[in-house]
Each structure stands twice: as structure tokens, then as C-alpha cells.
Amino acid sequence: MSLYAGSRYANCDRLRKSGRPFLSIPERVEFTASKCTLYQVIAGDTIDGIAYKFYGNASYWWCIMDANREYSSELEIKAGDILQIPSVDEVRKVV
Numbered sequence: 001m002s003l004y005a006g007s008r009y010a011n012c013d014r015l016r017k018s019g020r021p022f023l024s025i026p027e028r029v030e031f032t033a034s035k036c037t038l039y040q041v042i043a044g045d046t047i048d049g050i051a052y053k054f055y056g057n058a059s060y061w062w063c064i065m066d067a068n069r070e071y072s073s074e075l076e077i078k079a080g081d082i083l084q085i086p087s088v089d090e091v092r093k094v095v
Helices: 047-055 058-067 088-094
Strands: 037-040 082-085
Touching (some): 037 047, 047 088, 058 088
Antiparallel strands (some): 037 082
């Protein structure tokens, strides 16, 4: 598996026996769509930045990705896309 240079996994120290990186993918969390806020991505947004804007913590980016399953990577998200942002209360239940 090749990783793009800016990936948060680029410096991953977990390796398979072959020496290739091994990334465990946790099971996704289900968020209630009716409790989500809709957010339109603007040019320059990053998933980490959006998480910081809504939760005050950039490391909760994965909550946004779990709520938007049509994207398999944050690299697919572009300006103009509408994201569901889980409520702070729902995020606090799972972190």
C-alpha cells in the first residue's frame, strides 16, 4: 500500500513481517444523522481543521469521516461538498 506524503500514516512504525506498513482500520461509529449539522466545505478546509472548528480538537477528524461514509478518504472531499458533522454530545459518547 502506498501512502501519499502528507498522510497521517506516513511515519507509521507498525510493520508487517514483510517490512511493509500495516494499518489497522477500526470499526466505524454510527452517528445519528438527525443530530448532525450540515457544513459546506470551502477552499482551504482540511478534515482536521473542520474537526477543530466544531469540537476544539483536530484529532476528532475521524468522527466526521465516520458520519460521511460516501468518502473513503479525506482526500476525496472538495470545496462545495456538504458534510454531516456529528453533534458534540454524540462525539463525547464515543471518545
